[in-house]
Amino acid sequence: MKQLQGQFIFSRSTDTAPVTLTFPDGWINGDPVICDVKGAIFKLPIADISPAEGAKRRRISFVGGHKVYVQATDFPAFLERGKWQKRLELAERGPWYMLALYGVLTAVILWAGTVYLLPRLADSITRYIPDEVVANLSRSTLSTLDNWVLEPSHLSENEQTALQDAFRAFQEEAGISPEIPLLFRRSELLGANAFALPDGPVVILDELVALAPSEEGVMGVLAHEAAHIYHQHNRRNLARSGLFSLLNLAFGFSQFGDNSALLAENLVFSGYSREFEVEADKTARQWLLAQNYDLTAFDEMLEALYHQHCEEPCPDKPTGLFDTHPSLADRLAIEPH
Ligand SMILES: [Zn+2]
Numbered sequence: 507m508k509q510l511q512g513q514f515i516f517s518r519s520t521d522t523a524p525v526t527l528t529f530p531d532g533w534i535n536g537d538p539v540i541c542d543v544k545g546a547i548f549k550l551p552i553a554d555i556s557p558a559e560g561a562k563r564r565r566i567s568f569v570g571g572h573k574v575y576v577q578a579t580d581f582p583a584f585l586e587r588g589k590w591q592k593r594l595e596l597a598e599r600g601p602w603y604m605l606a607l608y609g610v611l612t613a614v615i616l617w618a619g620t621v622y623l624l625p626r627l628a629d630s631i632t633r634y635i636p637d638e639v640v641a642n643l644s645r646s647t648l649s650t651l652d653n654w655v656l657e658p659s660h661l662s663e664n665e666q667t668a669l670q671d672a673f674r675a676f677q678e679e680a681g682i683s684p685e686i687p688l689l690f691r692r693s694e695l696l697g698a699n700a701f702a703l704p705d706g707p708v709v710i711l712d713e714l715v716a717l718a719p720s721e722e723g724v725m726g727v728l729a730h731e732a733a734h735i736y737h738q739h740n741r742r743n744l745a746r747s748g749l750f751s752l753l754n755l756a757f758g759f760s761q762f763g764d765n766s767a768l769l770a771e772n773l774v775f776s777g778y779s780r781e782f783e784v785e786a787d788k789t790a791r792q793w794l795l796a797q798n799y800d801l802t803a804f805d806e807m808l809e810a811l812y813h814q815h816c817e818e819p820c821p822d823k824p825t826g827l828f829d830t831h832p833s834l835a836d837r838l839a840i841e842p843h
Contacts, residue, residue, distance in 0.1 A: 507531050508584070510576060514543045517571025525574055527566075529584075541574070548572070555585060620774045624753065625781075628745035635741055637705070643740075644703040651709075652691075659690035659712050666690050669710070672721070673728050680793040686732050698814045702731040704740035717814060719806045726804030727811075729790035736789065739782040746778060779830040784840060787832075791842030805838050 507530055514525035528540040538549035550568040558564065563575045566585075659666065673688050686702075692712035693699070700710040708731040710724070718724045734740070750771065794801060812834045831837070 510582060512574040512576040515573045527574060624749055625746060628749045629742055632738060632741050632745045635744060640705045640741055644705050647703055655693050655695045656691040657693060659692050661690055661712055672725060676725060679797050682732060682736055686735055698811055700727050700731050702734040706735050708732060717810050719810060720803045722799050722803035723807030726794060726807050729793050730786050733786040733789035737785055776830050780832050783831050787837055787840045788842060795842050808837055
């Protein structure tokens with residue numbers, strides 16, 4: 507423990523008071539210094555120290571704006587600029603190849619953790635998410651969408667019943683239970699689309715029915731959405747993001763700064779999303795094949811959807827790291843097994 511006497515000046519004030527600064531054993535720059543101002547104790551880290559200029563008093567600036575002036579003759583050697591700043595320099599932490607090795611090791615551990623460990627851990631806790639939570643999420647998502655982007659369907663009652671019957675028969679044959687209801691809406695904003703709410707229903711938009719080259723194509727999309735619900739993709743994502751935030755808080759990407767934490771999260775979750783899309787495509791193809799559906803109708807539907815949503819000239823470029831869906835070529839090549 508080292509002690510030092512000086513004059514304390516409060517931030518945004520000219521009031522001074524005598525102070526005793528205490529540096530606990532093992533103190534390094536960045537650690538708080540204990541400032542005892544007439545019995546009032548402040549623990550403050552140092553922000554800056556003025557350079558030595560002859561007999562001029564030295565100024566220690568603290569985080570928060572408070573300052574302490576110390577007589578030049580009293581100023582201790584361990585606080586000299588060269589000494590206290592050097593601790594932060596990388597050179598003192600080890601040679602560059604050790605730093606590089608440390609970086610690579612950290613990256614490998616984080617990568618393995620998020621690709622292998624976290625999904626397995628999260629999948630095993632997925633069943634503990636209460637059904638009520640997921641049901642509420644489905645309900646509130648639908649009502650938000652209904653308020654903002656969805657409008658009532660223009661399909662005739664006959665058209666709706668025909669699709670509902672076909673989807674019901676498809677699910678019975680595939681052994682999906684409980685039955686996933688089908689809801690009809692339209693949306694100029696979303697265009698040709700269908701989506702599954704966390705625990706159903708599947709919402710299908712008029713624009714998708716209009717775009718479909720065949721009814722088998724529509725059934726392909728519905729099968730894909732049903733597979734998302736069947737594999738509990740939304741639930742699993744909930745568990746993964748909960749666990750990810752928890753682990754991130756403990757010892758994750760946030761140590762590299764806010765932006766890299768966000769970047770890492772996007773990267774990790776678009777990877778999960780692609781994994782789920784591939785799984786949904788595989789299962790959908792299995793079901794369709796087992797019921798003698800023509801898989802080329804599903805392929806045509808995927809192509810039609812792709813050209814509807816992509817920006818001209820629609821290159822089928824390789825999947826980017828941040829894409830949430832596999833590329834069209836990848837999706838068309840997915841084998842149903
Ligand atoms: Zn999907």
